[in-house]
Amino acid sequence: MNFALILFYLVLATGGIWLIDHLFLKKRRAADAKDPWWVEYGASFFPVILFVFILRSFLVEPFQIPSPSMVPTLQIGDFILVNKFAYGIRLPIINKKIVDIGQPKRGDVMVFRYPVDPSKDYIKRVIGLPGDTVAYQNKRLTINGRPVETRQIGDYLHAERRYYSHQFIEQQGEAQYHTLNDPDAPAAIPGAANFPYRENCSYNNAGVMCTVPPGHYFMMGDNRDNSEDSRYWGFVPDENIVGKAFFIWWHFGDWGRIGSFQ
Structure with missing residues (x-):
């Protein structure tokens, strides 16, 4: 419950x-x-x-970040606020949209009900919109045949585990954000589930390519090699959307993290 x-x-x-x-x-x-x-x-x-x-x-609804899948944007222990009306007004409990206000955009950080188990809330970044063809090959992102603008910057130190990841800045429209990948992690996507519209995706040693079905979204974590997302369990239907994450309102031990984010 x-x-x-x-x-x-x-x-x-x-x-x-x-x-x-x-x-x-x-x-x-x-x-x-x-x-x-x-x-x-x-x-x-x-x-x-x-x-x-x-x-x-x-x-607005508060959430706490439980995993490192959105590092460096969101850290474990961040308490965030989610805008519940950014993508339309929905009836509580059944989550049915009754007023259409806006649609998710590429680059938004979105909270949604996990398609495999809707009793759980997940948070990832919107990468593909309905009708988009998303390719993540050799750890480089392409949407509708056009490479996403990406620039490598200094490596990111995971202080709690004492290792570095390669760090990049990605740009999608007005959204600019940081992503990570680990050079020693394979590009292939092992263990992808048998999800609805799986026939829209093709997997190979370099990664995955998917065409997003109508009324669905392709989601990825910013910590690309440490995120189980649409590459593994498929697309997020519109009726699973909870809202747009936009603000860190608390983090025990690190007040400097409080504020808005992309």
Whole structure:
């Protein structure tokens, strides 16, 4: 059971207590009688829980980064905020879009429900839009036959593991971001799953090439050799989108990481 569903049940329970008391029970109590404890707590918590539910469902939702797949952009332990309406307003719990506001762009950092297990939330970068042909061959990215603008910069030190990765700056439209790859890691994609529309992808010793089906997105982590993403488990359908990640609001021990990011 996810947190949004728990909040929804709490809204129903506390709101129901408040409504029943307001319409029926309060009229039967003496004017100077104290409210029962369950009415007092239910009525007190209802507006708070309702506010949190609306905030998380339609405006912003907090997440914590659990893995290194988005290093160097996002580190393990980053607490981030996700814009829930950037790609349209969706009904909570069922995640059905009811108002279309915008669409994901290449280079966006997006939170989505993991297609293999929708109870889990994943975060990756949008690489391919519906209809795009994405090729990741010999660790170089090409979209619709055009190489993505890439520039190598100084190597990146993984301080916790004491090794270096090659570091690059990629540019897609207005989005500029850093990526990593490890020169000793193979270019091939081992162990790709049997996912929907897998026939749209071809694998070889140099990597993978995929055509993104309608209504789906191709996602990759910035830590390219340490990210299980669309190369392995396939495309993300539009109905799985949660929102656009845009701000680091906390990181224990490193306040310098607080702020917006691409």
